[in-house]
Amino acid sequence: MLLSPGEPHHPLTSKEGWAEFVAEQIAAPVLVPPAQLQRMSEHECAAYEQSRLDYHAQLVIVSTPTIRHVATSGRKRILLNRSQRSARRGLIISGPAGTGKTTAITQLGKNYEQLARRRGELGPGALPVVYVTVPPAATPKMLAIELARFIGLPMPARFSQVEVTNRVCDLLGTLSTRLVLIDELHNLDIRTRIGAEASDQIKYLSERIPATFVLAGVDLEGTGLFTGRRGAQIASRYSLIPTAAFPHRTADDRRDWQALVATLEQALRLDAHQSGTLLKLSPYLHERTSGMIGSLSHLIREAALDAILNGTEKITRASLASVDIDQAAEGCRPVARRPPRGKKTA
Known part of the structure; x- marks a missing residue:
């Protein structure tokens, strides 16, 4: 099913919104040659522009090492838990904001459900994946x-x-739910009484519902999640997958970052953009985004929207510099030091 980005969607934290997400296919618009573009009517040009605006507002999901790790580990946990009647094993995804935690767990759920439906493993009305936020x-x-x-x-x-x-x-048991994704877990602090009781509830739910639980949140190690008696129970049943910004120190680090930038650049649909421009700017892009995948995606998508709206149809360093991104990434950028008073700079 191809969903129009212009149509109102249900929230992802509903079965209707999740079904839309699983069925969604992002189709890249075909670039129109300049000669053909000049022959198009005003209505056709507007539709062409809008299709590319909608496309770049979403762009592609890049298969990062974190996404691949979560997908592989999650699939194995689901298989291991099929015959478990209790003490099922789960995953916890933890790291700074903007490092791809939500994308990783939702892609795990989407891929699992698509595969299960293709294999005919789900009966009519089944709800194999549940996604909620705390x-x-x-x-x-x-x-x-x-x-x-x-x-x-x-x-x-x-x-x-x-x-x-x-x-x-009882209902999730009858609906063949096999994967429960719980996001924004940092909203739960088990060092407080209410947080501790909510943590116990998650443990109880994982015992009652025959599913694999995958939890995600920002820097969960600092919430007390793994401390004390309750923390010991969680630590004994969940594997921790940390997420982090992309490093840029070694040659391998830079190669991985360049591969990420190249994938996003290949997905662009701009009439005048020169392929390889962003790849050459990969050091600048890392400095600008502090290696945060979420910040990089936002920066490139907004620059692409600007390029379409202002008619330049290309992304340059200057156009990237004009985009305001999140403060978390901007705040990590090194600040240029002012020269000592009385000294001139070349």
Whole structure:
């Protein structure tokens, strides 16, 4: 199914939004030769421009080492947990913001569901993957309600935590759910009473629901997730996959970064862009984004939108410099030191 980026979509934290995400195919527009472009009507030119704006607003998902590691590890955990009746093993993805955690776990879920459907492993009405985010100051009941909201299961306010949890667990068991993705786990701090109770709820859900649990959040090691008695239980059942910014110190580091930049550049659909321009600017792109994959994607996508809107149809260092990206990446950039007073610079 090819979804139009201009159409309103359901949130990813709902079964309708997740189904759209799994079925979504990003089709790259075909570039029109200049001679043909001049013969196109105003309406056709507008449609051509809009199709490329929509495309660059999304662009491609690059298969980074983190995405590949999570995909491989997640697939093995699902296979290992098939015959487990308790103490199922899961994954925890932790690292700074902008290092691809959400992309990694959602791609794991998407790839798993697509493969299961192609193989005919799912019956009608099956819901193999669930994706939810942890709300701020989450309580055990709030976590269960998030799962119920994803399913579309109405929950009267009078229902207790136990009633909501039981209904959710029973329904997910009948829907053949095999993968539960819980994002934004940093909103849960088990050093507090509410956070500790919510952590216990996740453990209880993983016991009741015959699925592999994959958790993701920002710098989870600092939330107390692995400390104390509760932390020891989590550490004994989950493997930690850390994420980080792309380094740029060794030749291998630079080669990996260049491969990432080249993949994004090859995906561009700009009429006047010279292939290899971004590849030559890879050191600048690393300095500008501090090696953050999320910041790099944002920078290139917005520069591509600017190139279409202002008619230049190409990305240059100057156009990249005009794009404002997230403060996390900008704040890591080295600041040029001012020369000592009284001394002149060449």
